[in-house]
Amino acid sequence: METFLNRQTIYNGRILKLELDQVKCDNGVIAYREIIRHSGGAGILCISEDQKVLLIKQFRYAYNEEIYEIPAGKLEKGEDPLDSAKREFEEETGHIAEEIKYLTTIYPTCGYTDEKIYLYLVTKFKVSKPHFDEDEMIESVWIDFKDVLDMIHKGTIKDAKTICAIQSYLLMRNCE
Amino acid sequence: METFLNRQTIYNGRILKLELDQVKCDNGVIAYREIIRHSGGAGILCISEDQKVLLIKQFRYAYNEEIYEIPAGKLEKGEDPLDSAKREFEEETGHIAEEIKYLTTIYPTCGYTDEKIYLYLVTKFKVSKPHFDEDEMIESVWIDFKDVLDMIHKGTIKDAKTICAIQSYLLMRNCE
Numbered sequence: 001m002e003t004f005l006n007r008q009t010i011y012n013g014r015i016l017k018l019e020l021d022q023v024k025c026d027n028g029v030i031a032y033r034e035i036i037r038h039s040g041g042a043g044i045l046c047i048s049e050d051q052k053v054l055l056i057k058q059f060r061y062a063y064n065e066e067i068y069e070i071p072a073g074k075l076e077k078g079e080d081p082l083d084s085a086k087r088e089f090e091e092e093t094g095h096i097a098e099e100i101k102y103l104t105t106i107y108p109t110c111g112y113t114d115e116k117i118y119l120y121l122v123t124k125f126k127v128s129k130p131h132f133d134e135d136e137m138i139e140s141v142w143i144d145f146k147d148v149l150d151m152i153h154k155g156t157i158k159d160a161k162t163i164c165a166i167q168s169y170l171l172m173r174n175c176e
Numbered sequence: 177m178e179t180f181l182n183r184q185t186i187y188n189g190r191i192l193k194l195e196l197d198q199v200k201c202d203n204g205v206i207a208y209r210e211i212i213r214h215s216g217g218a219g220i221l222c223i224s225e226d227q228k229v230l231l232i233k234q235f236r237y238a239y240n241e242e243i244y245e246i247p248a249g250k251l252e253k254g255e256d257p258l259d260s261a262k263r264e265f266e267e268e269t270g271h272i273a274e275e276i277k278y279l280t281t282i283y284p285t286c287g288y289t290d291e292k293i294y295l296y297l298v299t300k301f302k303v304s305k306p307h308f309d310e311d312e313m314i315e316s317v318w319i320d321f322k323d324v325l326d327m328i329h330k331g332t333i334k335d336a337k338t339i340c341a342i343q344s345y346l347l348m349r350n351c352e
Contacts, residue, residue, distance in 0.1 A: 036192075062211050108285035109217070110239060168339075
């Protein structure tokens, strides 16, 4: 345990809040924790009947590269993760989930953010039209499941939520 | 692509730096990106001959809970990820890697951080003594590989780098 002593809010932005907390550890040591407060995210692993996975290819400024990911987005304030998952799925890929199942929740990087990413599986959907934000440029691609595994193996897919969603799906399938 | 226009450094701390960048998207839209700059991390999946995994149990302030993770830590400035992996492995668990193999690199949450986590596999090691920081309280546990899979399946293991390391190891093993 670490007991909260004091807080300094450094920044309160559109995506994240940064807080500097002073805490007392169980052994009495006083420490500081730089913590990103984030509303959480929701991601959708969509797999078609013929075992293709719907990924998006998106330029990510932080890494200065285009990366492959499952469709996902940030929870709006107070939004239910399931609603967020459906909304982001439609906005980013133009697909509407007809059957959606909870997979798991992950902690992306537990040292400095409180973000939780809620992961869902969609196997039934209908096709509509994407309508992403004006500062997003997103390309949807269908990739064979075995090729997705190969892309993870080779490091072409690096995004943690995408890898975790696949791992979670495989474990679920093995248990059914 | 997004072209850098302007930067405001909001905070420069011990663990992370927060920058607010103004960028120009390919479609001409001007946007702002809140980006955490982080030196990166290194994690070690250690599996014993009898198929047990060495995990640590650590209180994580951001989530206000104890979580299971592979041993891992932050890269020192300019440090090689492999050196960091060996160092953190010894500091956190008191084990010294005798054979270490690169697994993969993951991007934990690509919307707002540039952190890369480098993952390694250790299957040969010798036992020494842990010596973690005074504000860290870390417990090492050996868990059967099949139980680790079960813990991921049930959501007891939520840490993304841990799940990704397991996924990467399984894919590597299947390809050998």
